[in-house]
Amino acid sequence: xxxxxxxxxxxxxxxxxxxxxxxLSNNLSVDVAIVGAGITAITAATLLKxxxxxxxxxxxxxxxxxVSGHTxxxxxxxxxxxxxxxxxxxxxxxxxxxxxxxxxxxxxxxKTVAEEQIDCDFSRQSAYTFTETEDNLQDIEKxxxxxxxxxxxxxxxxxxxxxxxxxGAVKFDHQAQFHCRKYLLxxxxxxxxxxxxxxxxxxxxxxxENDFCQVITNQGIIQAQDVIVATNIxxxxxxxxxxxxxxKRSYIIDARxxxxxxxxxxxxxxxxxxxxxxxxxxxxxxxxxxxxxxHKVGTVExxxxxxxxxxxxxxxxxxxxxIDYRWSTQDFVSFDRLPYxxxxxxxxxxxxxxxxxxxxxxxxxxxxxxxxxxxxxxxxNPAADLYDATRATPFLRPQSIKQNLQVGTHxxxxxxxxxxxxxxDVAIGEGKIVxxxxxxVAAYRDETGEIHAVSAVCSHLGCVVAxxxxxxxxxxxxxxxxxxxxxxxxxxxxxxDLKQF
Ligand SMILES: Cc1cc2nc3c(=O)[nH]c(=O)nc-3n(C[C@H](O)[C@H](O)[C@H](O)COP(=O)(O)OP(=O)(O)OC[C@H]3O[C@@H](n4cnc5c(N)ncnc54)[C@H](O)[C@@H]3O)c2cc1C
Ligand code: FES
Numbered sequence: 001x002x003x004x005x006x007x008x009x010x011x012x013x014x015x016x017x018x019x020x021x022x023x024l025s026n027n028l029s030v031d032v033a034i035v036g037a038g039i040t041a042i043t044a045a046t047l048l049k050x051x052x053x054x055x056x057x058x059x060x061x062x063x064x065x066x067v068s069g070h071t072x073x074x075x076x077x078x079x080x081x082x083x084x085x086x087x088x089x090x091x092x093x094x095x096x097x098x099x100x101x102x103x104x105x106x107x108x109x110x111k112t113v114a115e116e117q118i119d120c121d122f123s124r125q126s127a128y129t130f131t132e133t134e135d136n137l138q139d140i141e142k143x144x145x146x147x148x149x150x151x152x153x154x155x156x157x158x159x160x161x162x163x164x165x166x167x168g169a170v171k172f173d174h175q176a177q178f179h180c181r182k183y184l185l186x187x188x189x190x191x192x193x194x195x196x197x198x199x200x201x202x203x204x205x206x207x208x209e210n211d212f213c214q215v216i217t218n219q220g221i222i223q224a225q226d227v228i229v230a231t232n233i234x235x236x237x238x239x240x241x242x243x244x245x246x247x248k249r250s251y252i253i254d255a256r257x258x259x260x261x262x263x264x265x266x267x268x269x270x271x272x273x274x275x276x277x278x279x280x281x282x283x284x285x286x287x288x289x290x291x292x293x294x295h296k297v298g299t300v301e302x303x304x305x306x307x308x309x310x311x312x313x314x315x316x317x318x319x320x321x322x323i324d325y326r327w328s329t330q331d332f333v334s335f336d337r338l339p340y341x342x343x344x345x346x347x348x349x350x351x352x353x354x355x356x357x358x359x360x361x362x363x364x365x366x367x368x369x370x371x372x373x374x375x376x377x378x379x380x381n382p383a384a385d386l387y388d389a390t391r392a393t394p395f396l397r398p399q400s401i402k403q404n405l406q407v408g409t410h411x412x413x414x415x416x417x418x419x420x421x422x423x424x425d426v427a428i429g430e431g432k433i434v435x436x437x438x439x440x441v442a443a444y445r446d447e448t449g450e451i452h453a454v455s456a457v458c459s460h461l462g463c464v465v466a467x468x469x470x471x472x473x474x475x476x477x478x479x480x481x482x483x484x485x486x487x488x489x490x491x492x493x494x495x496x497d498l499k500q501f
Pocket of ligand 1: 362
């Protein structure tokens with residue numbers, strides 16, 4: 001395998017300071033406890049604090065270092081190709097509400113940036129979904145027609161400023177892009193104080209709802225009237241959101257390019273294999289972000305190939321001077337293409353969740369924060385019913401049946417993994433499932449030859465994890481939990497580390 005180019009960290013995280021909030025040290029009580037500190041949590045906290053509520057944000061790692069710190073940060077209601085499908089499956093009225101709520105999220109960010117003069121590289125841009133082949137042209141044309149029908153700012157174009165020809169594209173005007181972490185770090189500064197708190201390095205292990213809510217963490221307990229679980233995928237098993245979505249991982253590289261080679265606008269391809277493209281200003285120059293290579297978490301071991309593919313694509317299409325960064329992240333895809341935002345279960349009165357943003361959570365996380373803040377404040381939000389998290393779930397759609405069957409297959413198939421393999425079979429730099437005294441062990445041998453061995457059985461619901469070579473992590477193919485090579489949780493739904501050996 002050729003060596004990979006670029007620093008292995010998200011540009012958004014590398015270009016911003018750490019926030020350094022304390023961990024929880026005493027039990028306390030607030031109006032609203034908010035679990036997680038990504039775009040959903042911080043938007044909700046901002047609105048609730050503005051409305052006079054006391055809030056506590058509880059983040060297991062650091063502020064905005066989850067998916068919101070690894071995104072492409074396009075703010076658009078053009079979610080590749082979606083409106084023709086939404087109209088077909090949900091009807092014109094619901095598709096219009098989806099469009100309007102996503103447009104409202106863009107305008108919420110724009111207004112917040114303007115009012116608070118947030119230095120976050122926010123700029124208005126057009127968004128494009130393009131095709132380079134005649135095969136997908138009809139889908140593009142249908143999308144333009146559907147988008148126009150529900151009042152979106154869509155046009156069909158045959159030319160863009162991309163440095164290669166396209167066959168056609170749907171273009172939305174007056175969309176936006178930003179540096180999401182700069183935006184969130186600005187907002188979070190206003191949360192602490194006057195009875196409100198922000199905690200980092202504090203993992204929530206359980207949320208209980210009785211007469212009042214209790215958020216049980218590894219550092220203490222927070223009591224609250226309401227709780228928002230904004231952990232990307234809920235860490236609570238109630239509601240079965242891990243079964244109503246599937247985790248999709250995707251890759252990004254940042255390449256330095258000359259300003260005169262840079263395309264104007266934000267782009268995403270269509271069809272089986274596609275790339276996402278935008279630029280961002282950096283120290284007087286420009287970085288080109290190219291994303292792609294999406295797959296279900298835990299189903300690709302050699303993920304380094306994904307980075308190489310992005311690099312080849314960027315070098316062959318754009319005048320790349322250097323590859324500066326590479327990173328990857330994941331989001332949860334909802335089977336009916338609508339996110340889940342609202343009460344955790346039909347019986348919940350005070351516990352709320354948001355998930356299933358399907359890789360478009362810059363707007364959907366923002367609108368989730370808006371809807372959940374409204375629910376807690378007793379304000380009727382026009383989009384709340386559309387995204388109702390307790391709605392009848394399309395378990396029976398072909399895609400969800402396939403994904404759930406795959407989960408079953410992984411569970412059964414993984415029982416056979418690692419048979420007849422021992423620690424000696426693990427080469428330097430390699431991760432393998434091996435058997436030690438009859439137990440399945442996830443073993444990684446680092447560059448110094450030392451073995452890091454943890455249980456291979458996922459601490460969520462017991463599937464066997466799979467190696468991810470690009471990130472040197474153990475990823476669960478069932479519901480997307482991820483762990484570092486020492487077994488520490490990187491991504492939920494699990495809240496427990498892998499067992500040590
Ligand atoms: C490659 C890629 C590119 C993307 N690009 C775009 C884009 O251009 N435009 C767009 O609209 N969307 C995009 N998205 C989607 C978007 O980035 C996400 O939907 C959004 O950031 C999710 O925000 P969130 O608040 O749900 O989750 P997060 O930002 O992950 O926040 C959840 C937080 O909860 C914390 N947490 C988890 N478990 C616990 C626990 N037990 N206790 C306490 N805290 C916990 C995590 O550490 C994390 O910080 C992209 C997604 C991917 C995968
Ligand atoms: S994430 Fe559910 S079993 Fe691993």
